[in-house]
Every structure is written in structure tokens, then in C-alpha cells.
Amino acid sequence: xxxLYLLQCSDGSIYTGITTDxxxxxxxHKTGEGGRFTRSRKVTKILYTERFDTRSQALKREAxxxxxxxxxxxxxxxxx
Numbered sequence: 001x002x003x004l005y006l007l008q009c010s011d012g013s014i015y016t017g018i019t020t021d022x023x024x025x026x027x028x029h030k031t032g033e034g035g036r037f038t039r040s041r042k043v044t045k046i047l048y049t050e051r052f053d054t055r056s057q058a059l060k061r062e063a064x065x066x067x068x069x070x071x072x073x074x075x076x077x078x079x080x
Contacts, residue, residue, distance in 0.1 A: 002058035004065065006048040006077060009041035014073050016066050018058040022049050048080045 003022050007015040007029060015038050019025035026046055029038040052058040065073065 002052045002055050004048075004050040004052065004058055004061050005046060006065070006073060007038065007043045008045050008047050009038060009043055011041050013041055014047065014070065015041070015043065016062060016073075018055070018062050022046060048077045050080075 002018055002020055004016070004018050005022050005025065007017075007026065009015055015029070017025065017035075025034065026043065028034045029043040032039045034043070050061065052061065065076070068076075
């Protein structure tokens with residue numbers, strides 16, 4: 001299983017990524033091991049997750065969601 005996830009950062013930004021283990025990945029982001037974007041912005045919570053059978057499906061969805069404006073991401077979270 002692969003997961004798309006959206007995280008809230010301390011500056012109000014939303015980070016989008018994929019993983020096989022959302023809790024582990026969230027912890028990595030919180031401890032500064034997740035990536036440059038979240039290292040400088042400090043993640044605060046998991047906003048949304050979506051499950052996929054394959055990595056390819058998750059990557060396609062990640063690319064789609066990353067192309068969206070913040071408003072559309074917030075709508076997805078609200079529906080979630």
C-alpha cells in the first residue's frame with residue numbers, strides 16, 4: 001500500500017508527499033529528516049491521507065494534487 005499525505009506546516013503551508021507508512025514519515029518530517037521544505041517549516045499535523053494499491057497510482061495523484069492551488073487542497077481536506 002502507498003499513501004498520499006498532506007501535512008500542515010507551522011507557517012500555514014501544506015506539504016504533499018507519498019509514503020508506505022504515514023506515521024513513520026510524519027515522524028521523519030517532525031524530526032527534520034523528511035526533506036528540505038518541511039525541515040525549514042516544521043510540520044504540525046497530518047491533514048489528509050489517501051490510499052493506493054501501487055506506487056505509480058500514488059505518484060500520479062501526488063503530481064495532480066501538487067499542481068493545485070491551496071484553495072483546492074483545502075477543499076480536498078474538507079471532503080476527506
